[in-house]
Amino acid sequence: MVDNKSVLELGDISAEAFEALLCYIYTNNTALSLESAFDLLMQADVYLINSLKKFCANFIGEHIDQLNVIDIIKLARELNLPKLEKTATQHIANNLQQYISNEEFHKLVVSDALEVRERQETDTIGIIDDLRYYLNSSSKFSIKHYEENEANLKAINDLLVTLGLGA
Incomplete structure (x- = not known):
């Protein structure tokens, strides 16, 4: 019997982030936490999904008072946000x-x-x-x-x- 299962390795993406990424691709929406927003933002940049970058950036901006604002400025500059x-x-x-x-x-x-x-x-x-x-x-x-x-x-x-x- 032949096993037709293949494994695709995506590198630096957690299963949770990948699930959120797929959810966003199919529904144009996904649940975010502060931690997942940053992971997903980086993945959106890697995979060139600008609408997801903006989605994550808006979420981060709404929670700016809970974050290191200096790091946010640096990240926003790096990712052109x-x-x-x-x-x-x-x-x-x-x-x-x-x-x-x-x-x-x-x-x-x-x-x-x-x-x-x-x-x-x-x-x-x-x-x-x-x-x-x-x-x-x-x-x-x-x-x-x-x-x-x-x-x-x-x-x-x-x-x-x-x-x-x-x-």
């Missing part, structure tokens, strides 16, 4: 005092500054520009908000001076 990067940057802008002394945030700012230097352009630092934009475009218009905003902008400028990047 500008909406997720924007969501993460807005989260930092809205919670700047939690991040202004964060070593990982400092490394991100320095990394962005080095990219500008490597390109030998007169650009400004991407993450800083985005933060200033989100701080200035807030829909809150009160004296208290104005004072908080000014304090946040000063904190950003002080950070740049501390990191040797000017203001």
Whole structure:
């Protein structure tokens, strides 16, 4: 008797992620957890399933407050997910005092500054520009908000001076 069973090895994908991937392909929907969202996001990138990438990125963005936002920005840049990067940057802008002394945030700012230097352009630092934009475009218009905003902008400028990047 001949055994006609074949085994297909897919590499770095768990059975759970593969099941979710197949579910999404057939139904355009799948259940996600924070852990599975990242696994599935990476697989969607590998298999070039852009709609699944966006699906996972939206899920991650909805749970941004439970995650390492700096890592999310890096991942969003790596996988070309500008909406997720924007969501993460807005989260930092809205919670700047939690991040202004964060070593990982400092490394991100320095990394962005080095990219500008490597390109030998007169650009400004991407993450800083985005933060200033989100701080200035807030829909809150009160004296208290104005004072908080000014304090946040000063904190950003002080950070740049501390990191040797000017203001």
